[in-house]
């Protein structure tokens with residue numbers, strides 16, 4: 033393929049602390065919301081961490097980070113997205129002093145990345161708030177969380193300012209609409225949570241995010257701070273104007289988050305939305321000023337698109353957190369997520385048309401069941417041509433978007449090393465270029481093996497996209 037990727041395009045992979053670090057109670061780490069969610073981000077929570085929670089051990093990155101980062105370097109990664117476990121730094125969230133051992137761990141990880149010329153891309157909060165903040169304050173419904181988050185980000189920025197240039201404030205911040213506990217540490221069940229409390233919690237997060245951007249710019253003039261949203265293009269199922277308007281409405285429920293991050297204020301359509309929901313946001317003096325601290329770039333996850341319709345008899349699709357209606361033109365993954373590479377070009381174009389801000393694709397990939405086999409030399413591997421196909425087709429569309437004029441900073445595939453799934457907490461839903469020998473029954477050696485896609489991605493990076501194949 034003729035590549036249009038810039039020479040400084042940031043190729044890499046993405047992870048989240050709770051899904052791969054393990055060591056859930058080591059070196060002073062406190063409990064997080066994930067430690068009591070053994071069945072995934074939509075599942076029920078337990079009183080205490082239970083043995084069946086795969087995240088407690090994860091893939092043991094905490095003890096194996098050197099080996100793993102070496103493998104990323106072998107693939108030629110320019111960037112590695114990881115998150116910091118808030119409860120490693122502030123075990124209860126409202127502590128006055130940070131936990132030195134937690135800080136030291138990330139120092140070591142960043143040093144290891146930098147040794148190979150890999151830029152860390154850090155998500156400050158990725159679906160794991162200290163559990164104490166959920167229990168004691170009902171998470172982000174409480175304005176006090178802004179202060180705890182501020183203390184946390186100040187600690188991170190002052191400690192890592194010379195090591196980390198790229199920061200994301202909250203993972204998929206719009207997902208709070210669907211998973212208020214995991215995304216916003218809100219203990220009130222989704223069914224009982226009023227729209228008033230939900231949008232007040234959202235307001236607190238948005239203020240905290242803008243505040244982090246402000247502080248980040250002050251403390252690290254060269255840093256780039258972005259928001260991160262779950263991007264899922266919403267197509268009208270039919271040309272019926274009712275479907276078209278419904279799609280617009282659903283799209284806006286998500287765009288509200290990036291609109292505020294980029295434009296620094298609530299958009300005009302929020303007025304009607306709040307009237308209809310009977311929501312009245314309580315603003316503290318100074319909130320509007322803080323929101324004016326806009327992000328440097330917009331990052332997002334992209335796995336699939338969905339359709340919308342007012343026809344309630346249409347089949348709904350399984351999907352990444354956000355519900356929707358099946359698209360008859362698309363095939364789906366083994367987990368029922370519809371595969372739509374052109375939807376990525378569409379998402380990139382619509383976001384760029386709207387904001388004209390650099391975009392960063394920080395998650396994309398295929399969760400699939402892999403089979404460990406031996407190659408002709410007797411090495412264990414996975415022949416994951418399906419994953420190669422998926423990533424190739426999406427990257428071809430990224431190249432098209434660049435040709436369309438969209439400014440794209442980089443691309444990090446989700447779960448570049450196998451890790452625990454967020455939605456189902458399974459290990460058999462694998463995304464990686466690197467196979468990790470750990471199974472859902474807890475068996476496995478935790479050994480790492482290069483999959484066929486490992487070599488494929490290495491080539492894509494080395495050729496800056498030239499090796500991709502258009503159909």
Ligand code: BGP
Pocket residue numbers: 048203204262333352353395399446452453454455456461
């Ligand atoms: C995103 C989350 C990730 C991640 C990914 C894949 O929504 O930000 O944490 O896991 O989806 O989802 P899953 O693990 O459920 O397959």
